[in-house]
Amino acid sequence: MHIVSYSEARSHLKEVMDRTAADADVTIITRRGSANAVLLSQEHYNSLMETVHLLRSPANAAHLAQSIAQDQAGSREPHRLADA
Incomplete structure (x- = not known):
């Protein structure tokens, strides 16, 4: 800063x-x-606004928190990407 x-x-x-x-x-x-x-910077501002958007929904915020906790615990599950 x-x-x-x-x-x-x-x-x-x-x-x-x-x-x-x-x-x-x-x-x-x-x-x-x-x-x-x-x-x-605009890049920093855009990043902050994206975070605000993602955390605005309580359900989405809870899902993100759960995903972070799973990642930190090392419990990851592989997923296949849908064919485009």
């Missing part, structure tokens, strides 16, 4: 954006007397 002031972000916006995208990380932009903001 990178932290920059509003003034630094404004003065070096291209560099801040390039670093944020290249590092696949977030940059916190601090502002004196106002709420901070967060800059993240």
Whole structure:
């Protein structure tokens, strides 16, 4: 995570954006007397939105949690992919 002031972000916006995208990380932009903001790459944003979408349904979230637990326990079952 990178932290920059509003003034630094404004003065070096291209560099801040390039670093944020290249590092696949977030940059916190601090502002004196106002709420901070967060800059993240579109790839990172899309990933977060996909996670939110997958976990929105309680049934899907439970299924994913069960699948993760099975994977961590080493109990995997092979499945065949449907022919296209």
